[in-house]
Amino acid sequence: MPTPPSHERLVAQLLADARPVRPLWSPHTRLAVWLVLQALTLGFAVEFGLRQDLGAHLRQPLFLLEVGALIAAGATAAAVALRAAVPGPAADGQ
């Protein structure tokens, strides 16, 4: 089936406007960089937080579960967001 002339004109116009682009880092790499930034944030909170009894709290399973669930959910949401910005099944490579 021949390509409609309007499609060919659109492709020609897109090619005429095309500029070199820098390839995106893979979602995994961008997630790793973002998680490093977040680790620094958490480290800042541990170092400069107002809680005097943090050592005792870090031995409580409920407290660890709360913080762990928040961090795990945040990391999952970031991974899904970065993956959603690169459509297509072979997104991991680009």
Place this chain on the structure above:
Amino acid sequence: MTLSVLLVAAAVALVSLEPATAIRSVRGFVASGAQCLACILAFSALPWIALFLALRRGAPLDAPLAGAYAGAAAFLFAAAAVRIACPIDEGLHLLTWHTLPIAMGAAFSAIAGARWLGRWQRALDRREVP
């Protein structure tokens, strides 16, 4: 998505297990909460901007949803940081001032996503075929 929702639900459930103490003064409740809210906003600002810019370099097909994920991610980490730093363990304080901002941040980010992450689609739509 489902995993994220489950983990947030688990965090909320765990937070609600903290002791519920009667509010002694509304002013104190709001004053201490405002500090936590400000800290969550401060902790989430830079990571949110970084994640949002990273998404903007891509091409999200569902811009509001991608924005909501980005907001949820930044605010969840900020809530974790403030949970570590904040000395108040009362359930009502945690639900109101630590958990609610996550939902509000995700909603705000979804609006921002609809506004700024879908520009590539709108630009493509505007392109007229000669």
